[in-house]
Amino acid sequence: MINITDKTQCTGCTACYNICGHHAISMLYDEYGQIYPRVNHDLCTNCGLCEKVCPLLHQERIPKDDNLDTLDVKAVYNKDEAIRQRSTSGGVFTLLAEYVISKGGIVCAAKFDEHYHIHHSFFDSLSDIDPYRGSKYAQSDLSDVFRQIKNYLNERPVLFVGTPCQVGGLKSFLMKDYDNLYTCDFICMSISSGKMWDEYVEDYQKRHQINRVFFKDKRVGWHKGEWRMLIEDENGEHLCRGLDNLFFYTYITHLSARPSCFNCIFRQCRHISDVTIADCWGIETLYPEFDDNKGCTSFIIQSEKGGVLFDSLVDKTESIEFGIHNVSIYNRHINIQPNIPNYYWQFLSDYKIKGFIKAANNSLRYDKTSFLTNFFKCFIKRISKHLL
């Protein structure tokens, strides 16, 4: 049976939880705010299925990261300006959903519920798509969606969108290929704890009623340093730079990241999904004539079905060839692991005792102090150079 002894060796993908027919596995948060499977030994029959489907115990199922020149990569954006504005990069997810729904299918992707808890859910009408658009930078609650997807696959096409480890978990859980399953993941820097996000929201809601959250608002621009995080409450819209929002600060610095993200086995150019989407960083330098600073998606075709998906959106997009080497150069999280941040362990021990808000504020203070110390050290070095 599943027994997590090393927290870096579980992504929380829920494959083990979903496969256990004896309901012996629960997904529970640990004291550091990350979700892991826990086995009830009274219910477990030792059938071994949970270990069989765990992607981290079967890394041989992950495709080899070779022959990269054969990967077809496009830079794409949706011609519909309004949709692009409501999406994180080029608004391509909407077109994938449109295609699968037009074939009688259903889409499973991440949205906020009424309490801003992030979870995966299903829709099969385009009028319901809006809450699913846009990146949410905390781990979504998958619950039993893998089991539901398996049921749907007996009747109709399904598009699943998730992190590379979620797609890996789904494919492992299903144990066989389905012609009517389409999977889309993204280049994934890291994911923050869903519980920490919930605590951030709960604290905010003590003072103000949140009406809308958008992690990457592009009205100022899409380029790095230009987009803003948006929170709308009863006082109107608040746009702030990522680092000026307490939650976003912990995401961008990886303080609230899941331990598996620092040594992610899915971090490579070849993915197990049909298509990998991402911000097409580098487009502004390499093809400035194609870039209008409103958002552009790198579309990495990972399988034959990925090619079919690309063909389906050609008429509704502008696209050019981009190349996997450009993605590796300008979007380093595709194959370079993030470093564990300076105050990670301190943050976690603060979190365990004091919760998210206090722990994050403490780290922010340490960061500001060390920034000022370094600034003064550099200043004194420069002055002494001039004096000597």
Ligand SMILES: Cc1cc2nc3c(=O)[nH]c(=O)nc-3n(C[C@H](O)[C@H](O)[C@H](O)COP(=O)(O)OP(=O)(O)OC[C@H]3O[C@@H](n4cnc5c(N)ncnc54)[C@H](O)[C@@H]3O)c2cc1C
């Ligand atoms: C946690 C996270 C980390 C990312 N890291 C990078 C990165 O390092 N570099 C990079 O270039 N791009 C990264 N992306 C991808 C990028 O932000 C865009 O999602 C992508 O470019 C697609 O944009 P779009 O405009 O085509 O689609 P959008 O309309 O923005 O659609 C986004 C899709 O992602 C799904 N989604 C959103 N949040 C989650 C979540 N928490 N878990 C699972 N699925 C989710 C949505 O349901 C939707 O299907 C990341 C996304 C997430 C969610």
Ligand code: SF4
């Ligand atoms: S060994 Fe079988 S019964 Fe026990 S937890 Fe795993 S899947 Fe469930």
Ligand code: SF4
């Ligand atoms: S199947 Fe997924 S959730 Fe279960 S132990 Fe493996 S990585 Fe963790």
Ligand code: SF4
């Ligand atoms: S970085 Fe890797 S382990 Fe972390 S959420 Fe993304 S795919 Fe999963």
